[in-house]
Amino acid sequence: xxxxxxxxxxxxxxxVAKETIIQGVVYRDDAPLAGAYVxxxxxxxxxxxxxxxxxxGQFRFFAAPGTWTVRTLAPGAESVDRSVVASKGxxxxxxxxxx
Amino acid sequence: MSRESVLVSADWVEQHLDDxxxxxxxxxxxxxxxxKNHIRGAVKVNWNEDLRDPVRRDILTKEQFESLLSRLGxxxxxxxxxxxxxxxWFAAYAYWEFKYYGHEDVRLLDGGRKKWELDNRExxxxxxxxxxxxxxxxxxxxxxxxxRDEVVGAIGDKNLVDVRSPDEYAGRLLAPAHLPQEVSQVPxxxxxxxxxxxxxxxxxxxxxxxxxxxxxxYSEAGVDLNNDTIAYCRIxxxxxxxxxxxxxxxxxxxxxxxxxxxxxxxxxxxxxxxxGDEPGRx
Numbered sequence: 015x016x017x018x019x020x021x022x023x024x025x026x027x028x029x030v031a032k033e034t035i036i037q038g039v040v041y042r043d044d045a046p047l048a049g050a051y052v053x054x055x056x057x058x059x060x061x062x063x064x065x066x067x068x069x070x071g072q073f074r075f076f077a078a079p080g081t082w083t084v085r086t087l088a089p090g091a092e093s094v095d096r097s098v099v100a101s102k103g104x105x106x107x108x109x110x111x112x113x
Numbered sequence: 114m115s116r117e118s119v120l121v122s123a124d125w126v127e128q129h130l131d132d133x134x135x136x137x138x139x140x141x142x143x144x145x146x147x148x149k150n151h152i153r154g155a156v157k158v159n160w161n162e163d164l165r166d167p168v169r170r171d172i173l174t175k176e177q178f179e180s181l182l183s184r185l186g187x188x189x190x191x192x193x194x195x196x197x198x199x200x201x202w203f204a205a206y207a208y209w210e211f212k213y214y215g216h217e218d219v220r221l222l223d224g225g226r227k228k229w230e231l232d233n234r235e236x237x238x239x240x241x242x243x244x245x246x247x248x249x250x251x252x253x254x255x256x257x258x259x260x261r262d263e264v265v266g267a268i269g270d271k272n273l274v275d276v277r278s279p280d281e282y283a284g285r286l287l288a289p290a291h292l293p294q295e296v297s298q299v300p301x302x303x304x305x306x307x308x309x310x311x312x313x314x315x316x317x318x319x320x321x322x323x324x325x326x327x328x329x330x331y332s333e334a335g336v337d338l339n340n341d342t343i344a345y346c347r348i349x350x351x352x353x354x355x356x357x358x359x360x361x362x363x364x365x366x367x368x369x370x371x372x373x374x375x376x377x378x379x380x381x382x383x384x385x386x387x388x389g390d391e392p393g394r395x
Contacts, residue, residue: 076290
């Protein structure tokens with residue numbers, strides 16, 4: 015993964031300048047957690063999107079500039095909310111640890 | 114229709130894993146999800162390849178649907194249980210298509226794949242072999258499908274329910290936020306459409322809310338369910354979820370899914386479009 019952004023899968027096919035990317039890795043016990051569910055909520059708390067994490071614990075959203083909440087659900091864990099202020103043309107990174 | 118005849122719980126599915134008259138079908142947007150693992154006995158339905166015409170933008174023809182169900186080994190009197198990722202979006206789309214071609218007993222697994230995974234229930238990677246059938250479908254039930262002319266005519270007359278996220282409705286996003294945003298159609302919504310995101314009908318674990326909560330959701334948003342209703346989203350899968358809630362769970366009769374949805378409407382020349390958070394005028 016030479017040159018890869020920390021916590022991200024390849025952005026080779028993505029025009030980063032046009033997108034507002036929110037991405038990160040979900041961890042449990044210091045290891046990346048596959049198959050967790052990450053939801054993106056807008057500034058009013060309304061659901062906008064949801065993805066399962068990849069085999070390496072990664073997730074990614076294409077949002078719009080503004081304040082978002084990243085909510086993570088995993089088997090046997092309480093859901094975890096993380097707030098992020100995202101800007102266009104940037105890769106906005108949010109890493110999450112679940113119990 | 115009632116909740117019990119169209120929805121099954123994860124416990125129900127576990128009790129019927131070896132029932133030969135129950136066929137489990139997994140339908141995902143991420144078509145590789147099934148290949149990793151799935152519920153024992155479940156057969157894969159590829160949303161992209163199996164549920165749409167391979168050339169034109171359309172759902173399957175009757176003949177294509179018959180060929181799909183024959184290949185999957187489904188008989189007309191089988192109970193088909195559909196489930197999938199994305200809170201059953203594509204499973205609901207398949208459900209709607211199965212009903213369009215008259216399959217009698219179709220149900221959704223409440224919560225879909227996510228609830229099953231969050232419960233830590235068994236997933237396997239064995240792919241079952243099913244014996245093909247000679248499936249005969251019924252004529253399309255056009256009472257559950259809306260086309261573009263009817264949608265344009267419904268502005269200011271029938272209920273239009275836009276089930277996308279508030280940011281897509283307002284035109285700030287052009288697609289769900291797990292997808293890149295570069296698409297060709299204009300942003301916005303159909304004037305007079307109420308924005309009732311599909312997600313308000315579901316709990317965090319993907320299960321549907323109670324009948325009372327669901328009725329309240331639409332009445333509070335000012336949707337008179339005595340009037341005809343057309344639901345739409347971007348490509349018709351999330352609106353299948355809402356169509357399922359209204360017609361199948363709550364038993365509201367005059368509800369159609371507009372599967373052309375925003376990718377069609379937002380590309381039409383000359384039709385009215387509203388942007389921003391307000392429904393707009395007819």
